[in-house]
Every structure is written in C-alpha cells, then in structure tokens.
Amino acid sequence: MPGAERVLVLDLGAQYTLLIARRVRELGVYCEVLPGDAPAQTILSRKPQAIILSGGPSSVYAEDAPRPDPAVWEAGVPVLGICYGMQLMAHVLGGEVRRGERQEFGRAELEVLAADDGRPGRLFEGIGSPGARMTCWMSHGDLVRRPPPGFRTVARTPLSPVAAMEHGSRPWFGVQFHPEVAHTPFGSELLRHFLYDLAGLRGGWNMHAFVERAVDELRRQVTGGRAVVALSGGVDSSTAAVLAHRALGDRLTAIFVDHGLLRRGEPETVEREIGGRLGVPVTRVDARQRFLTKLAGVVDPEEKRRIIGREFIRVFEESARGVPDVRYLVQGTLYPDVVESGGGRTATIKSHHNVGGLPEQMQLTLVEPFRYLFKDEVRRVARELGLPDAIVHRHPFPGPGLAVRVVGEVTAEALETVRACDAIVQEEVERAGWAGEVWQAFAVWTGAWSVGVKGDARHYGPVIAVRCVQSDDGMTADWVRLPYEVLDRISHRITNEVPTVSRVVYDVSAKPPATIEWE
Numbered sequence: 001m002p003g004a005e006r007v008l009v010l011d012l013g014a015q016y017t018l019l020i021a022r023r024v025r026e027l028g029v030y031c032e033v034l035p036g037d038a039p040a041q042t043i044l045s046r047k048p049q050a051i052i053l054s055g056g057p058s059s060v061y062a063e064d065a066p067r068p069d070p071a072v073w074e075a076g077v078p079v080l081g082i083c084y085g086m087q088l089m090a091h092v093l094g095g096e097v098r099r100g101e102r103q104e105f106g107r108a109e110l111e112v113l114a115a116d117d118g119r120p121g122r123l124f125e126g127i128g129s130p131g132a133r134m135t136c137w138m139s140h141g142d143l144v145r146r147p148p149p150g151f152r153t154v155a156r157t158p159l160s161p162v163a164a165m166e167h168g169s170r171p172w173f174g175v176q177f178h179p180e181v182a183h184t185p186f187g188s189e190l191l192r193h194f195l196y197d198l199a200g201l202r203g204g205w206n207m208h209a210f211v212e213r214a215v216d217e218l219r220r221q222v223t224g225g226r227a228v229v230a231l232s233g234g235v236d237s238s239t240a241a242v243l244a245h246r247a248l249g250d251r252l253t254a255i256f257v258d259h260g261l262l263r264r265g266e267p268e269t270v271e272r273e274i275g276g277r278l279g280v281p282v283t284r285v286d287a288r289q290r291f292l293t294k295l296a297g298v299v300d301p302e303e304k305r306r307i308i309g310r311e312f313i314r315v316f317e318e319s320a321r322g323v324p325d326v327r328y329l330v331q332g333t334l335y336p337d338v339v340e341s342g343g344g345r346t347a348t349i350k351s352h353h354n355v356g357g358l359p360e361q362m363q364l365t366l367v368e369p370f371r372y373l374f375k376d377e378v379r380r381v382a383r384e385l386g387l388p389d390a391i392v393h394r395h396p397f398p399g400p401g402l403a404v405r406v407v408g409e410v411t412a413e414a415l416e417t418v419r420a421c422d423a424i425v426q427e428e429v430e431r432a433g434w435a436g437e438v439w440q441a442f443a444v445w446t447g448a449w450s451v452g453v454k455g456d457a458r459h460y461g462p463v464i465a466v467r468c469v470q471s472d473d474g475m476t477a478d479w480v481r482l483p484y485e486v487l488d489r490i491s492h493r494i495t496n497e498v499p500t501v502s503r504v505v506y507d508v509s510a511k512p513p514a515t516i517e518w519e
C-alpha cells in the first residue's frame with residue numbers, strides 16, 4: 001500500500017517537534033510524534049522504519065535529562081538525532097558532551113568535512129562536497145566534544161567542532177543544527193536524503209493514503225462487537241465519525257451529549273444539520289441535569305475538567321448499554337490535546353476532558369484515529385472524506401463547553417448570561433465577514449463585577465470579556481485586530497440585550513503566555 005511506511009519522532013521537549021513531523025509528512029512520509037519516554041513496547045508496536053530524536057531544553061549530563069528507551073538503538077532502523085537528539089546519541093553511545101564556551105544561536109556557517117577516505121560523509125552525499133560551506137540554523141549551549149566510538153565527524157561550524165556526525169557502518173546520524181526550520185535552506189533536502197536514500201523509504205504518503213490506512217487500522221482495532229463514536233459536531237469528531245463509519249459500517253453509532261454547557265441552538269444544529277449530513281445514526285443524550293449537579297459549588301478549573309471528563313465517559317458507557325455488544329469508544333482526540341494534558345514530559349497546561357480528564361477505570365476501549373495529527377491536518381482529512389465546508393471550517397468548541405468560559409462556579413445565571421453574549425459575538429463576527437479569518441471567537445464570564453449606570457440608576461453587574469483569536473493548530477495564537485466598529489457593535493449589543501452585564505472588555509492576550517480559553 002502506498003504510504004504504509006511510518007517514521008516516529010520522539011519528542012524530547014523541543015519547540016520544533018511539531019515542525020519536524022510536519023516536514024516529514026510534507027516529504028510524503030507518514031510520521032507520528034511520541035513522547036520521549038514512550039516505552040519500548042509502544043515504540044516497537046508502531047513498527048517504525050526510521051526514528052528521529054528531537055531537540056530539547058535539557059542537558060544530556062543532567063540527572064533528570066530525558067532519555068528514550070534503548071529500544072531506539074535495538075530496533076535496527078535508521079536514527080537521526082537533531083540538536084539535543086544528537087547530543088543524546090553521543091552521550092549514550094560513549095562520546096563526550098560538554099557545555100560549550102559560547103552558545104550558538106541563529107545563523108551559522110557549516111563546513112562539510114571529508115571522512116578519512118576523502119569522501120564526504122553519507123549524510124551529505126548529494127548535498128555538499130567536502131569543503132562546501134552552507135548556512136544552517138543553530139540553537140544550543142552544549143556541544144559534542146568527541147563523537148562515540150565508530151562515529152566520524154562530517155561537518156563543523158566555527159563554534160561546533162562536531163556539527164554533524166555519523167556511524168561508520170550503522171545507520172545512525174546526528175546533526176547539531178536544525179534541518180526542520182526554514183532558516184536552514186538545505187534542511188528539507190537533508191531530511192529527504194535521510195528518509196529516502198539513507199532509510200530507503202519510498203514515500204507516496206498523502207491524505208488519501210492516510211484515510212486508507214486509518215480505515216484499515218480501525219478495522220483491525222475494532223475486531224469484535226460494536227463501537228460508539230463521541231460526536232460533538234466539531235470537525236474532529238465529525239471527521240472521526242465519517243472515517244469510522246467507512247471502516248465499520250452499521251457497527252457504529254454516534255452519541256452526542258447535551259451536557260447543558262453548549263452554545264445557543266447547538267443541540268438542534270448538531271442533531272439536524274451535522275448528524276443528518278454524516279450518514280451515521282446519532283443518539284442525543286440529555287445529560288444536562290447530571291453535569292450541572294456534579295459541577296455545583298466547584299470552582300477549581302482542573303477539578304471542573306476532571307468532573308466533565310469523568311461524566312462524559314460515564315454517559316457514553318451508560319448509553320452504550322442500550323446498544324448490544326458495544327466495546328469501543330471512538331474519539332476525535334488530536335495531538336495538541338495530548339500535549340497540553342501533559343503527555344510525555346511536557347508540563348500539564350490543562351487537562352483536556354478527553355485525555356487528562358478521563359477516569360482511571362473505563363469499560364470501553366478508546367480508539368483515536370487522529371491522536372498523532374494536528375487540526376489543520378484533520379481539516380484536510382475532512383476534505384478528503386468529502387465533508388461539507390460548513391463542517392470543515394467550523395470553529396473549534398471545547399468539549400467542556402461553556403464551563404471553561406465561566407470563571408469560577410458554573411451557575412445557571414453565569415451560563416445563561418455567557419450563552420446570550422456568545423450568540424451576539426458569533427452573529428457580529430459572522431456579519432462583519434470575519435468568521436473565516438478567525439480560529440475562535442467567544443464570550444467569557446470573567447467572574448469580575450463592576451459598577452455601571454443604567455437608566456440613571458446605579459447598576460452593579462458582571463464583566464464580560466470578548467475573545468477572538470487566530471491560530472493554525474491551537475498551540476499558539478494571537479488576538480484578532482477586529483475593527484473598532486465590530487467591537488463597538490458587540491459591546492453595545494451585549495450591554496443592551498443582556499441587561500445584567502455592566503461592562504464589556506476585549507482580551508488582547510496572545511498564547512503564550514495566555515491560553516485561548518480562560519480556564
């Protein structure tokens with residue numbers, strides 16, 4: 001099958017892991033990112049044809065430095081270490097890594113070196129002859145002083161005596177610079193050379209190949225019994241539903257949970273417009289009372305997320321009992337949900353309800369076909385599967401819904417208010433023609449109260465924030481410079497149509513340091 005190959009990127013905490021994965025996929029090879037401390041069994045079960053070790057902030061000689069499972073070396077596949085990845089390769093295979101006298105950031109001139117026999121190293125074959133000088137991009141403070149036994153140095157820069165190294169006979173390569181960034185002009189070429197010439201891959205992967213392979217994997221995973229797909233109407237779960245339907249046919253039922261934390265009109269839209277267009281039977285479960293009771297009195301954001309994650313699963317389990325022999329739960333989980341929930345070594349930013357918020361004991365086996373993808377890639381899968389534009393371009397809406405847009409306790413008053421304000425934000429952003437430019441636009445119950453004057457009387461009421469952000473994958477975001485007239489209309493309508501609100505503010509924070517949602 002074309003594109004049946006798979007490359008793994010082990011994430012050792014780099015800022016650019018995402019970019020490495022993306023470059024590999026752009027080069028026509030399917031690629032998955034795994035946490036740097038993934039156990040041997042996980043690494044080997046993915047059957048990779050090559051492994052890339054990412055960069056990272058640690059120093060290899062530090063006590064808590066991330067160190068991938070030795071399976072990496074024993075898997076018998078080509079390995080490319082980038083920056084920290086190369087330093088790690090040097091360190092664990094018997095070379096020497098030290099703090100450099102000077103750090104090397106940004107542009108550097110790389111000189112390709114001749115090996116003992118005067119020929120260029122395999123890594124630079126076809127890219128640069130010995131003596132060639134090329135621009136590369138660096139970001140490190142440590143350096144490899146001495147490559148491990150059996151390795152030779154194949155490039156250097158003025159500050160890095162070992163800027164690239166390779167084993168004399170085994171397919172192990174390391175580069176101190178970053179081939180994945182656009183500032184290394186020959187970087188893509190080097191990655192192509194690694195994948196195609198050194199690792200012998202054949203490529204041919206694209207979204208079409210992804211779909212074929214995902215359908216195949218779903219059929220293998222869901223062996224006996226039936227599956228339910230958790231459908232929110234968002235692009236991830238709608239796409240997961242169509243994909244799973246293609247794989248499992250009538251062994252699949254979709255469950256849409258109305259937890260009382262949805263936007264105005266959403267239950268109806270999902271059931272009628274989205275459910276109807278996916279070709280999958282949708283069961284709507286009314287769990288409003290249940291979620292709101294469980295959330296009463298809870299103010300801690302992580303506690304709220306855990307309660308929601310647990311209730312979601314319990315509702316799926318209970319609804320599944322109505323369908324004979326359900327054993328699997330398909331979810332539209334993406335890689336960023338996993339990363340932010342503290343997958344691997346990254347810090348827990350927030351526990352996404354579908355990952356970090358899951359209960360420990362679950363009766364259904366999770367199936368997550370997009371666990372290694374980013375949102376823009378899922379949108380391409382959606383297009384490949386022929387989903388309508390209205391779904392492909394839908395703004396993301398978090399599973400915990402308005403609960404994470406109400407700071408503090410989720411009360412009926414706060415929910416009703418934020419829902420009414422949200423509807424105004426949606427309408428005005430849409431009407432002004434900005435919806436297509438925007439990743440998400442919404443209102444937040446800030447929990448702050450302020451004094452106003454309405455109808456000549458003092459008015460003490462809640463402060464509502466409006467947030468509107470642009471992003472490609474939700475990992476970073478910037479606030480949208482909406483025209484003042486649009487902001488003015490939103491503010492005017494909110495303070496007039498939602499009488500309790502005393503004040504409207506616009507959130508001008510980027511991510512990082514803020515996150516998109518307030519909780």
Ligand SMILES: Nc1ncnc2c1ncn2[C@@H]1O[C@H](COP(=O)(O)OP(=O)(O)OP(=O)(O)O)[C@@H](O)[C@H]1O
Nearest residue numbers: 230231232234235236237257331332396397398399
């Ligand atoms: N109300 C809901 N009912 C059923 N499943 C849900 C609901 N909300 C979220 N989920 C499940 O949780 C997963 C993660 O939610 P998330 O919001 O990240 O994805 P999405 O809703 O499918 O897409 P989007 O990110 O565009 O909103 C969904 O893919 C879906 O499987």
Ligand SMILES: O=c1[nH]c(=O)c2[nH+]cn([C@@H]3O[C@H](COP(=O)(O)O)[C@@H](O)[C@H]3O)c2[nH]1
Nearest residue numbers: 351352353396397398399400474515516517
């Ligand atoms: O399904 C979800 N379950 C969650 O628990 C969750 N938390 C945040 N989000 C969405 O993820 C993106 C990044 O959000 P943050 O910048 O707030 O972390 C944004 O698009 C958020 O809307 C969630 N989606």
Ligand SMILES: NC(=O)CC[C@H](N)C(=O)O
Nearest residue numbers: 055056083084140141142
């Ligand atoms: N970007 C990196 O991978 C840096 C590696 C290591 N932390 C150093 O400073 O050298």
Ligand SMILES: [Mg+2]
Nearest residue numbers: 234397398399
């Ligand atoms: Mg959603």
